[in-house]
Amino acid sequence: ExxxxxxxxxxxxxxxxxxxxxxxxxxxxxxxxxxxxKQSVLPQGIPRVAVEMGSTDGWWKYGCAAVVGIDTYGESAPAPVLFKHFGFTAENVADTVHAALLKA
Structure with missing residues (x-):
């Protein structure tokens, strides 16, 4: 990630x-x-976006505005296809961060 x-x-x-x-x-x-x-690493007042190629559950406790992750199961395809399907592309992560900043 x-x-x-x-x-x-x-x-x-x-x-x-x-x-x-x-x-x-x-x-x-x-x-x-x-x-x-903890506050020096994750300062207050700054939107946070986590990227986790797994369940998003553990990241919300850090005050994330969004988490790019996987909360479903049962998909099967070559890795590049799954990365795109689940939004694990630089473009999607950048767009997610941009959207979180606009909401802040």
Whole structure:
């Protein structure tokens, strides 16, 4: 997901929209950190969009405006087809971030 987020960040930069990408490989470790650290990584008042090639459930607790993820099952196809089907494209992630920023 990090590479996808970085590709979306590049597309947004081309639109003159600055965003930062935060990689959170372990939510358990992040959750155990002190509040100052957590707020330095996820500052208040900034829209958040998570990208998770799995269930979106665990990301909403971080105040996400949107989560690009998978909340269904049973699809079968080659990976590139599934990525597009589920919105795991740089364009979709960039559009999702842009929409979240417009709502903020």
């Amino acid at each position: 990090v590479q996808l987020a970085l590709a979306a960040q590049k597309l947004l930069a081309e639109r003159k929209i600055g965003v930062r990408v935060v990689s959170m490989p372990s939510t358990n470790v992040f959750d155990r950190q002190d509040i100052d650290y």
